[in-house]
Ligand SMILES: Nc1ncnc2c1ncn2[C@@H]1O[C@H](COP(=O)(O)OP(=O)(O)O)[C@@H](O)[C@H]1O
């Protein structure tokens with residue numbers, strides 16, 4: 373038996389609570405019965421004493437005290453009394469009469485007789501112990517005329533009453549113990565049965581590791597708490613599976629992405645070393661190798677940034693940023709590249725927008741969007757930037773008249789290394805991390821990004837950023 377188990381705890385709490393309730397109930401019943409029996413015995417003594425007083429007043433000296441005691445004992449049916457005795461004393465404690473069975477040794481001493489007479493009120497006493505115990509009533513009576521006072525004593529052994537109470541107590545205690553044992557056993561079985569699926573669940577859950585994340589826990593009952601627990605755990609495993617899968621893909625993509633420039637690099641070096649070459653030829657190889665190294669450098673830097681972002685290690689350096697100036701700088705930076713492709717690149721509708729943000733990351737975000745727009749727009753196309761603000765948000769739009777994207781793929785372009793046309797992207801110097809970084813920067817600023825695109829007609833990326841990130845109320 374595991375003492376820390378929920379089964380043990382629940383059963384113990386149930387048994388203790390039930391024990392408390394049953395004990396209170398049995399105790400109350402016992403006290404009530406005790407009081408009842410005692411009252412009935414006292415009442416018998418009182419009626420007997422009162423009748424004796426009447427007889428004594430009327431028939432003195434002829435009445436038979438033994439007969440009165442015998443009559444009352446016979447009439448008694450409710451209380452288990454085996455004897456009833458009477459005695460009459462004068463003020464000095466001298467016994468005037470007594471029934472045969474009256475035990476003179478246990479009867480009143482002088483002081484108690486005097487006390488009973490001076491108070492002149494009936495009073496009860498219990499004398500002796502166990503089988504010797506006697507219930508005694510002192511019943512003072514004033515006689516007519518100047519015949520003075522007498523004390524009538526009515527006594528009955530109280531052990532039958534106590535015996536029956538003892539039996540009742542034993543029966544109640546045994547009943548409580550049996551009830552608790554039965555209830556405890558029942559609770560142990562029921563709780564065990566209720567918790568068994570949880571044990572099973574724990575064992576099933578232990579079986580699932582990173583190698584078999586496709587497995588799910590079996591749900592026996594769908595509507596119960598356990599059913600809900602199973603579906604919650606299964607949902608969690610599904611999310612873990614997705615996350616593991618994307619992690620695995622990310623690692624595979626990253627290695628693949630780095631292997632390509634490395635293969636090119638090795639090929640170039642091997643070709644260069646195959647025979648003696650002219651200075652110009654070596655320079656050309658080194659220039660090309662340097663480009664591949666730049667490319668790897670870019671990928672590694674981007675990967676590092678995303679990995680740090682995942683680990684929550686990238687802190688934004690928040691400051692007031694003139695977003696319109698950032699856009700203008702980016703436009704100026706890419707002007708030459710666009711001109712080279714005979715594209716028009718302009719910032720139309722550039723409102724003055726100052727927001728709290730990280731200037732270099734916002735610059736990176738706009739650059740990546742404009743870089744894509746130029747890359748994926750054919751020669752002679754048009755790219756334009758729009759910046760507006762409403763009360764709480766800045767809205768940046770980067771539109772192009774490029775190749776556009778088919779609907780199903782639009783949802784995936786923010787995934788790491790995802791590219792609609794891999795070959796083309798690589799030829800254009802892309803690694804598929806640009807939009808993942810844009811997405812992270814927008815989210816880090818508590819913003820959102822949306823895409824509208826039509827294949828062959830161009831795309832529009834809209835980034836909405838709060839002017840002041842929630843939780844930051846520093847001055848604008
Ligand atoms: N303006 C755009 N027009 C058409 N396709 C785009 C545009 N911007 C991004 N894409 C698509 O989204 C993919 C992911 O973009 P990105 O993450 O920047 O990677 P990369 O530019 O390195 O290929 C691109 O490969 C391209 O297929």
Ligand SMILES: [Mg+2]
Pocket residue numbers: 740743744802804805806807
């Ligand atoms: Mg890109």
